[in-house]
Amino acid sequence: MAILGIDLGTSSVKVIVLDTQGQTLSVSKADYEVMSLLPGWAESNPSEWWHATISAVQGAVAQAPHASITAVGLSGQMHGVVPTDEQGQPTRAALLWADTRAEAELTHSYLVWPAHSCAGWWITKRPPTKGPAGRCNQRTGCGCA
Secondary structure (H helix, E strand, C coil), rough: CEEEEEECCCCCCCEEECCCCCCCCEEEECCCEECCCCCCEEEECHHHHHHHHHHHHHHHHHHHCCCCEEEEEECCCCCCCCCEECCCCCCCCEEEECCCCCCHHHHHHHHHHHHCCHHHHEEEEEEEECCCHHHHHHHCCCCCC
């Protein structure tokens, strides 16, 4: 019996296979890009997360061919936003926890509602209505920037 651990981090996914005594049988890692198109932006493509996870899991399992996986543990990156359409498919790159583009809105929010403000969770309350971000907002009903 073995345990498969998957940690989906900000810039890579790490996978480990452990036996039931906690001994490491194998490890694997696959990177993906964190995009910063403008200062303060931090985005990533969710489909890259999926493909990297598949690759890292296959790599870890191949290194421990006799391990019988009986449990899976998951850990994910800090709070972020993945806007999706009605079918659950991403409509744009994910906004990661390190994205600071809504800092002004957060500062205002903190002054008005100090107990309810957190930089990584904030989505601007005045989302764009034109251009690519506006089209994303119309499809998802969220505040993409």
